[in-house]
Amino acid sequence: MRVFLNLLWLSILFWTFAMVLWGLFRFYGLESEDGVTISADFREDLKMKNILPLFALAGFLMGIFYAAVEFAFDKFNSKRRSIGLTIFIKTIVYLFLIIVIATFMIELGANLFGLKKNNDPGWWRHDKGFWITTLYFLFSSLMFSLIRIANEKFGKGVFLKMLLGRYKNPKEEKRIFMFLDLKSSTAIAEALGHFKYSQLIQDCFYDLNDIVPKYAAEIYQYVGDEAVLSWPYHRGLANNNCVALFFAFQNVLKLRHSYYMDKYGLVPEFKAGLHGGELMVAEVGVVKKELAFHGDVINTSARIQAECNKHNVALLISKKLKEDLNIDSNYSAKSIGNVLLKGKNAELSVFTIFQG
Structure with a gap:
């Protein structure tokens, strides 16, 4: 629900602004342009006090419908369907919505402001204004999609900070990192073969992305059969998000037991290491620009995850992070003791977390 609400308010904000802007592009100053002849009736219709509220309302409605369609496709559309087919289906759905909303707005404009425009059935087929508006909508939709993609790639709120140049120079941040790795990956790869193994990793990460x-x-990144996840420190602690995600992922894999058994003959299991603290973040590269994190937190998180097999546990967490979490009745913590992580000179106290 939270995902939909975030998408909803962004969609409403974007489309209200986009449609008001389109109203200005389309009509502002039109009656004063040299060579443009406007009838007396239509000249009254062109008053901005009439036009802009209608376009704002159209944008508001479009924002609601657009968010609903995007959320439905994100949630229910087959992840294996080609991008081209998905875009085609979306285009048909959006064309239908534009026709419905435009017809409604014409009728509303006629009733409230006396605007005179044909809205008989099929009016849109030969209406040049409708098709140029549709073209603007498709362009705006592409812009909104690119903004969403960039925001998802760099993380919530990070894209705007990159536009403002915040990470041109390294900045210190406090974050939590999780290294999530497939158990017995080498044996599974040998048993399945590289093609089937690659499909398995795809399916696992599709399930991970859903939660x-x-x-x-x-x-942060995918490395082979490993995913690296990150949270701003306060966000990872809230509701024990950094721990809860791991167990939610485990539950998803268990619920899809039949699917994985039928397709691969096994149910994948993952192990994870968690650690948090201060580190540096900076933009790197020109081609394929991305944010990179530098610091001991990442290295320690990876080393903690590597200890899972040695202690035969699924989740390990540093003592410092465990103490900052509010471990409630849903979870229990057990000390593993002090361990000397690879490449470290000093031992680190680690705990395993389990449900119950």
């Missing part, structure tokens, strides 16, 4: 937004996580 990432629910726990306010950001996917």
Whole structure:
């Protein structure tokens, strides 16, 4: 629900602004343009006090419908359907919505302001204004999609900070990192073969992506059969998000037990290491620009995850992070003791977390 509400308010804000802007592009100053002849009736219709509220309302309605369609496609559309087919289906749906909303707005404008425009059945087929508005909508939709993609790639709110140049120079941030890795990956790859194994990793990460937004996580990168997730420190602690995500992912894999058994003959299991603290973040590269995190937090998180097999546990967490979490009745913590992580000179106290 939170994912939809976030998408909804962004969609309403974007489309209200976009449609008001289109109203200005389309009509502002039109009656004073040289060579443009406007009838007396239509000249009255062109008053901005009549035009802009209608376009704002159209944008508001479009924002609601657009968010609903995008959310439905994100949630129910087959992840294996080609991008081209998905875009085609969306285009048909949006064309229908534009026709419905435009017809409604014409009728509303006629009743409230006396605007005179044909809205008989099929009016839109030969209406040049409708098709130029539709073209503007498709362009705006592409812009909104690109903004969403950039926001998802860099993390919530990070894209705007990059536009403002915040990370041109390294900045210190406090974050939590999780290294999530497939158990027995080498044996599974040998048993399945590289093609089937690649499909397995795809399916696992599709399932992971379905729950990432629910726990306010950001996917930093995928490395083979490993996913690296991150949270701003306060967001990872809230509702035990950084721990809850791991168990939610486990539950999703269990619920899809039949699917994985039928397709691969096994149910994948993952292990994870968690640690948090101060580190540096900066823009790197020109081609394929991205944010990179530098610091001991990342290295320690990876080393903690590597200890899972040695201690035969699914989740390990540093003592410092465990103490900052509010471990409630849903979880229990057990000390593993002090361990000497690979490449470290000093031992680190780690705990395993389990449900119950």
